[in-house]
Structures are given as C-alpha cells and as structure tokens.
Amino acid sequence: MTALTVPALSLVVLVGASGSGKSTFAARAFGPFETLSSDFFRGLVANDPNDQGATRPAFDALHHVAAARLDAGLLTVVDATNVQAQARRSLVDLARAHDVLPVAIVLDLPEDVCVARNAARDDRGFGASVVKRQRDQLRRSLRGLAKEGFRTVHVLRSVDEVDAAVVVRQPLRSDRRDERGPFDVVGDVHGCRSELEALMVRLGYALVRDDVGRPVDAVHPEGRRAVFVGDLVDRGPDSPGVLRLVMGMVAAGHALAVPGNHEEKLVRALDGRQVKVAHGLAETLEQLAGESEEFRREVRDWCDGLVAHLVLDGGALVVAHAGLKEAFHNRASGRVRSFALYGDTTGETDEYGLPVRLPWADDYRGRATVLYGHTPTAVPTWVNNTMCLDTGCVFGGHLTALRYPEREVVQVPAERTWCEPARPLDVAPSGPARRDPDVLDVSDVLGRRSVETTLLGRVTVAEENAAGALEVMSRFAVDPRWLLYLPPTMSPCATAPDGDLLEHPAQAFDAYRSDGVGTVVCEEKHMGSRAVVLVCRDQAVASARFGMPDGVTGVVHTRTGRPFFDDARSEALLAVVRDAAAAAGLWDTLGPDDGPTGWLLLDAELMPWSVKAGDLLRHQYAAVGAAARSALPPAVDVLRAAAERGLDVAGLLERTEARRHNADAFADAYRRYVWPTDALDGVRLAPFQVLATEGRTFETRDHLWHLDVADRLVAADRAGLLQATRRLVVDVDDERSVTDGVAWWTDLTAAGGEGMVVKPLGNLVRGRRGPAQPGIKVRGREYLRIIYGPDYTEPANLSRLRSRSLGRKRGLALREYALGLEGLARLTAGEPLWRVHEAVFAVLALESEPVDPRL
Secondary structure, eight states, X not given: OEEXXXXXXXXXXXXXXXXXXXXXXXXXXXXTTTEEEHHHHHHHHHSOTTOGGGHHHHHHHHHHHHHHHHHTTOOEEEESOOOSHHHHHXXXXXXXXXXXEEEEEEEOOOHHHHXXXXXXXXXXXXXXXXXXXXXXXXXXXXXXXXXXXOSEEEEEOSHHHHHHEEEEEEOOTTEETTOOOOEEXXXXXXXXXXXXXXXHHHTTOEEEEOTTSOEEEXXXXXXXXXXXXXXXXXXXXXXXXXXXXXXXXXXXXXXXXXXXXXXXXXXXXXXXXXXXXXXXXHHHHHHHHTSOHHHHHHHXXXXXXXXXXXXXXXXXXXXXXXXXXXXXXXXXXXXHHHHHHHOSEEEEEOTTSOEEEOOGGGGOOOSSEEEEOSSOOSSXXXXXXXXXXXXXXXXXXXEEEEEETTTEEEEEEOSSOOSOOSSOTTSOOOSSOOOOTTOOOGGGTSSXXXXXXXXXXXXXXXXXXXXXXXXXXXXHSOOTTTOOOOOOOOEEOOOOXXXXXXXXXXXXXXXXXXXXXXXXXXXXXXXXXXXXXXXXXXXXXXXXXXXXXXXXXXXXXXXXXXXXXXXXXXXHHHHHHHHHHHHTTOTTTSSGGGOOOSEEEEEEEEEOTHHHHHXXXXXXXXXXXXXXXXXXXXXXXXXXXXXXXXXXXXHHHHHHHHHHHHHHHHHHHHHTTOOOOBTTBTOEEEEEEEEEETTEEOTTSOHHHHHHHXXXXXXXXXXXXXXXXXXXXXXXXXXXXXXXXXXXXXXXXXXXXXXXXXXXXXXXXXXXXXXXXXXXXXXXXXXHHHHHOTTTTSHHHHHHHTTOOOHHHHHHHHHHHHHHHHHHHHHHTTOOHHHHHHHHHHHHHHTTSOOOTTX
C-alpha cells in the first residue's frame, strides 16, 4: 500500500494521458461528489462527453462548480488530462483564489497500457498518436510541477502502483479543532520574561525551572493550556528567556503558539538574509549571541515551524497574531499567512511612521471568536466577537491574557517602560475612519443576510423579507437604540386528531415527551398583546446607557417594535414598573453577580387587546360579528315560516341556525378582549420573564424563577396595574400529572380564557433533536373562532383544518428564538448597537416568511 497524503481541504488535480485510469482511480479514492470530470461536464453542455468542441464551456462550468465547492470548504478533485501547463495554471490560480493548497496526482503509466485501454473502449475513437502527444506533454511537465505552484506532487508510474495507492487526508496544520481547551490566550510578550512569569502565576500555572533557575515550563493543575499570539521577541529585556519558557511549554504540551511578524523577521535574520535591523531586532540578536549555537538553532527551527493561525474548539476559536477574517479561517495560502502576521494594511505609513491598518474587525461577522495582538491598545475591548490582547507590556502597559471560554481578562502591569512606543497606547491606529458603534447602516440589513447565533448557528434572512422589515422598522418602530429584543413567534401544538377540538394539551405534552423534555410549566395565556418593557432605574441611566432624551426613561413596545402608547401613558406605566421593581428589591439584585443594575428588560402581556388592536377589532371582528348577527336572525325567521308552510328547507334552516349560534359565539369571543380604559385605568400588565439586565441574561433560569420575580413585582405594585400569571407544573411522563394539566386547561378555557402556553420548565433546554421549542401554545375552542372564523367548528371545516402544516411555523419559532437570545447576548456583552440590531432586525424580517398567520 502506498499512502498519498493530501490536505483535507485542497484542490486535487489528476494528471495523466487518456487511458491512464484517472477516472477509475478517482472513483475508488474519492467520494462520488468530490470528483469533477471534464467528460461529465462536456456531456452536460453538449450531450456528448467526447465532444472536444465543447471543451471551453465545459471547463467554464467545471471551474464554477469547483469554486463553489472550495468556497464551502470541500475537498475537490478535477479529473481531466491536465497535461498542458496552461490547463494546470488555471487550476492553480483557482486554488490560490480560494486559499487552498493545490495537489497534483500524476498517473504516468506506460504508453502501451494507455493505448490498449483506449482501444478496448467504444467511445474512444482517437488513435495512439493522441496518447503519445499527451505523454510527451506530461513528461516535459513533471519536473516543473512544484514550480507551477503545486505544494504536493505524487507520481504513480505503473498499474501496480496505482492499484496500491491509498489517499490519506491530512488536516491542515492550522486545524486544531479537536483541541477543546480551556485556554489562556496571551498577548504580545516582546521579551518581557518577568511579566510573563507573573502572568502565568496569576493564571494559576506552576513554573518549572531548570538547574540554573530559568523557567522552562509552566503547568496548570486543572489542565488548562496557554496559547501565545506571537511577538514573543524584540524590544524587551529577555527574549531568550521568553522563548525558553514558551518553547518548553509547547514541547510539553502545555501551550500552543502562532508566530508574529517579529518571529518571522528573526528567522530571516538567523538565516543570514538581509533584513532591516530595527524595532528591537538588534537587542534580540545581541541577547541570543550570549546563548549557545544549539539554542539559536532550536529557536530558528521552532519559530520557522509555527503555523500562521490556529483553529480551536471545534472552530469556535481562532488565534492569529494580527487577526484573521472569516474567509481565511483554516485556509492555507501566502495571503492568509500575510494577513495573519501583518493584518490588513494599505501600504501607507501614518504620522508615527507605522503602517496604516484597515479595521478588519469592524466588519467581522464570523461565528468564531478571534483573538489576536500586533497593534498595541490601552484597554482590551470586544469588537464583533474579536479582541486584541496586545496591551503594550513592553511599552509600560500591561501583559494581558483572556481566559477562554470564560472570556475573562487577566492582566499584570509592566515592571517598567522597556521601550518607548512610537505611538502612545491611548492613541487609536491611523487608518480609514472607524465606524461609530452606535450608528446603524442600512447596508447591515439590506439584501440576503446571515446572522450567526450561538444556539442554531447561521440563520439566513431572504432579501425580500429584509426589504419588508426595513419598511416597518423605518416607519413605525421605536428608536432603534431602545429596540433591543423582539419576541419570537410561538408554535401551536399539533392538531388534535378527532373530536370537536382543533387544539388540545395532550399534543403539546406529547411533543415535549418525544423530544426528551420531562417537566413543563403551563402558563395561562393572557387576553392581551405581547409587550416588551425596557425600564431604566432613573433618567441618568436612560440618558447615559440608551441615549434617551429628558422625560423618557424606557419604552413599551409590541412584538413588531411599535410603541404601545404615544402619549403620557408610556411613562406612567414605566413608573409603575420602576416603583414595583424598587419595592421588590430588583434594582439591587438582578445585576452581575447578583449586584445592582440600571435597567430591566421584561417580557410581558399588556391587556386588554383593544389597547393595541382597537381599530382591528372595530373594523374587522366587530364588523363581521355585526353583519352576521344582523343578517342571520331574519334569515332564520324566514326559513322557519317557509318550513311551517310545508317547504322542504329543514337542512338549510339547520345550517342557518348553526351559523347564527356561531356568530353569537364569535362576538362573545372577541368581546372578552375589549373593556373600557381611561389613561391607565383598566390597563393591566402581566410580566412573566426577565430577559436581561446590565451585563446579564436569564434564559438558563427556570420559568418558576422568572414567575417568582413577576410575582414579587405584582405584590409590590401599589397601583394595582400589574397582574400575576397563573401556572401549573406538569410531569409529561406521569399520567396523573398530565390529566391535571388537561383539566387545568379545560377550566381556563371554559371560563372564557384564551388557553395556555406550555414551556420546558428549565427554559433554554436541548431536546433529542436540538434546542426544544421555547413554548407551544394551546388555544381554547372559543378563542379559535377569532382566528379561524365563526363557523370553523362545523364538522366539515374542522376536518379540513386538521390538515394544517406546522413544520414551517415550528422552524420559524426556533430561528426567531435563537436570534432573540443572540441579540440579548450581544447587548449584555457590550457589543455595538448595530450588532444587537442585526439580530433584532432579523426577527422582524423572518415575520415576513410565508407562514399561515392563523397558526
């Protein structure tokens, strides 16, 4: 067996004359979709795989598909003769354009073997001269394949060698996704050995010293590993000492490292190549001169062997010296390495003589956290899930590490200023104007967009849905600085299979049981409208945190972002919630570490429905009810008179009487959602979940905790405006508990209630098939008349409605839920407003998807 090693992500180019067995080899060595055959693409464009006149369009199509596969990070194999340098050059260029390594597998079989194979095939009408010409071209190319850009070349020269060959896929050196951490990622050290020792100790590592007392390793008792972002050398007092410690940690498996631009320059200097001895290199070379030749050789080889970036923790963490945009993650090319070492530069220098760098992190949208150094900054700051850890230790700042996945910054101060900085640490690098984090840009939401979420990965928003959301957001929504969350749609339960009910709790309990969720909480569904309440502790917080003007201390908005009130009622309602929160002690206990917070974001229901939907009730529901109740009683009277005269109208009379009864029931149903209000008199607010506070979210707290907080608010409310939410815990695996849950719902709906929402007790819960539905609504028989119309309970209509499809609605509910949590996470992590609004806007855009609005 002969192992042919190819990078797991690469463009494999098969090279060989016709008849050399490339297609047979590819079918054996690669997956059915990985190989792109020139013959197949000729067939696609010309209906004849041997039509040489179709070669150009066939290869255009092949290159397009290959590009799409490489974009998606898929190994791709091109099966063609590829004996001409021009054909190979276009494939090498394709690989470089997608930052993957090109690999050549050459089948250099004897000419007589190829000729005999072609002669045995009916579809090969060309003679031996074609094979001879192709083999001559191949022979002239063999020595130059590496110079053409192929990083790996495998040559098979006999049938036996081909038969014995096995392709072995080798992960890229950057691919360390199996390394799960936890990690301590350390910023630029620049020869500051003493500070590095202090930082390791602060992080909990035990230093290991050699016989003369020099640190040569550091071990964490809990198995944590350090990751160094490069620039270990230059400018500082002891670059050899730093290298000795870090090299020892890496050798012992206690650390990982990527190179910085200073290591790259040091390697060139140690190789004797011409470099500009500046920026501390002279000091490092002088310090290394005092070390042994063996140590200098080890330093050179170790630095040269470092890979430019590392992809860790299943792809969730990327470490590169100068950072790395998402398109370059786990890719290999010269420009990937250049970006990782030097960043994205314009080629110009600023007034301090330093390179002008493009702010790549401002536009970063990747799912991975990117940690880097290279550009000294006074304070480490999160920018779009990236952080620069170079805090200028050698310039008198700090040596910084980030604990991952905890995202905790740990620092030690510099012992002194070892080198005067060219630019003060508190001066931002020059370059294109950095984006104001609180400014929204329409380009963030236009077109087809994808939003990364922790819960569900990438959620895509169609272009047409984004356009509709932009219309609503720009014309009707509250100030985007205050629009921090939109509730997800809620999936109804599966349709009841029989009887006179369309929805029944048994189906909701069955859904959670089948998903492995054992305990649920049933919450009464209030007869109002979903409301999100952002309330600040005082005007100072409202102005400083959210930019609210005087007199505005929060907002109460609908699930589509529209304000509930455009008058004094809004502040009056917020004052009620604020006072209740103070009386209940929430301001001092719901912040980070159970400390204070300046604002609360609550999920609630505002009643009655007529407060928000008065026009809808008057012009749609009341109009239908009035028309039906005006027309149907006279019709019944006429039909009864006709029946008394002996006309056969019994069937029509029965149907009309049923419709009259249904019309009365319809009017009774919507009237339950209407009652008089005067200012806030008659208005009720039922909070049921704490969404977020300053620096904190609560989706992992169970629903009984949330309802207990709501109960505390209601109990502390002196105005009597806040209303509690009744609830019942049900064990879906216990028959008696399930029976109690059904009876509870039956009593609620029989008394005129809308129904209930069934939620996993644990709140954010993962079921057998991924995240469990955050809630399943079970609506009562009479409430559904408002949704489906007065006559929906007629047997024929019920039979038709039982075929309703819920799959799209369920998927939509989960995606909106994931986006809502993502927005809250970004908000509490202090990310820019546009990053928070990206998730909020996506929820509104998904509401435009074609889903039956009655579900």
